Amino acid sequence: MSLALLLLGTSASRPTVERNVSSIALVREGETMLFDCGEGTQRQMMRYGVSFSLSDIFFTHFHADHVIGVIGLMRTMALQGRTDALRLWGPKGAGRHLKRAEQFGVDRLTFPVEIQELDHHERVARKDFAIVPFAVEHGPGPAMGYALVEDDRKGRFDPEHARSLGIPEGPLWGRIHRGEEVTLPDGRVVQPSELVGPRRAGRTVVITGDTRPCESTVEAARGADLLVHEATFGDEEAERAVETGHSTAREAAIVAKRAGCRRLLLSHFSARYSRDAAELEAQARAEFPDVTIGKDGMQIEVAYQ
Numbered sequence: 043m044s045l046a047l048l049l050l051g052t053s054a055s056r057p058t059v060e061r062n063v064s065s066i067a068l069v070r071e072g073e074t075m076l077f078d079c080g081e082g083t084q085r086q087m088m089r090y091g092v093s094f095s096l097s098d099i100f101f102t103h104f105h106a107d108h109v110i111g112v113i114g115l116m117r118t119m120a121l122q123g124r125t126d127a128l129r130l131w132g133p134k135g136a137g138r139h140l141k142r143a144e145q146f147g148v149d150r151l152t153f154p155v156e157i158q159e160l161d162h163h164e165r166v167a168r169k170d171f172a173i174v175p176f177a178v179e180h181g182p183g184p185a186m187g188y189a190l191v192e193d194d195r196k197g198r199f200d201p202e203h204a205r206s207l208g209i210p211e212g213p214l215w216g217r218i219h220r221g222e223e224v225t226l227p228d229g230r231v232v233q234p235s236e237l238v239g240p241r242r243a244g245r246t247v248v249i250t251g252d253t254r255p256c257e258s259t260v261e262a263a264r265g266a267d268l269l270v271h272e273a274t275f276g277d278e279e280a281e282r283a284v285e286t287g288h289s290t291a292r293e294a295a296i297v298a299k300r301a302g303c304r305r306l307l308l309s310h311f312s313a314r315y316s317r318d319a320a321e322l323e324a325q326a327r328a329e330f331p332d333v334t335i336g337k338d339g340m341q342i343e344v345a346y347q
């Protein structure tokens with residue numbers, strides 16, 4: 043199962059020459075989901091080859107730099123003659139905020155828009171994974187992060203042992219791997235536990251949206267394969283991060299360390315930082331080794347552990 047994350051915008055508040063405002067595409071086995079949709083996201087999707095035939099956009103909160111791109115995106119989808127429903131998910135207030143966005147395209151939308159408000163921990167279940175929202179701390183308005191959590195996978199099948207037991211390769215292997223007890227032509231009964239190892243964990247990718255460092259992110263990101271955390275500021279702006287409900291790169295790295303994540307990807311940088319945000323990388327790396335500074339167009343494959 044392929045799973046890749048693509049950063050469509052990595053700038054906080056306003057775009058810069060190199061960085062657009064927030065949006066992330068997660069592509070799992072051909073299915074695309076967007077997380078936030080700042081102004082200009084549709085053009086970033088074209089530039090980086092993200093499919094418009096997606097069905098779900100998850101919003102972390104309703105600040106303009108995370109939302110207003112959905113108006114243009116829906117217009118383009120209508121011009122393309124889309125008929126499939128588009129589902130827009132977000133925290134409390136989603137109905138009110140996103141209805142306005144939809145109304146810009148009124149009379150012209152060719153497809154239904156379904157707006158769904160989510161509570162924290164209200165799982166959006168899909169075949170073999172779920173999107174799980176969690177509370178974050180970003181000022182007075184409602185805001186949430188999202189975790190993509192895959193179901194456990196089947197255990198590993200031992201082909202050598204199967205051969206040594208004289209079980210012919212073919213449909214019998216598949217049945218045993220799926221957990222069925224199988225009777226061989228000679229009458230022997232094979233239990234799946236003889237040939238199949240314990241179930242293996244699926245992958246977890248966590249996206250915080252805008253937030254102060256918080257316990258709920260540490261919980262959601264416990265052992266995660268990839269944590270995408272905002273890092274609006276550097277150390278010298280630590281007070282401003284508190285005032286505005288954002289995080290410093292160092293604070294994001296401490297969250298990753300406490301959660302025991304495998305990898306940390308930083309995004310949502312204030313426009314004051316240099317093109318490669320090298321100063322933020324150094325501050326984060328002092329706390330957590332596996333840090334990547336996000337760039338527009340950066341794609342990260344998430345492998346099984």
Ligand SMILES: [Zn+2]
Pocket residue numbers: 054055064105107108252310
């Ligand atoms: Zn923001």
Ligand SMILES: [Zn+2]
Pocket residue numbers: 103105180252
């Ligand atoms: Zn915000």
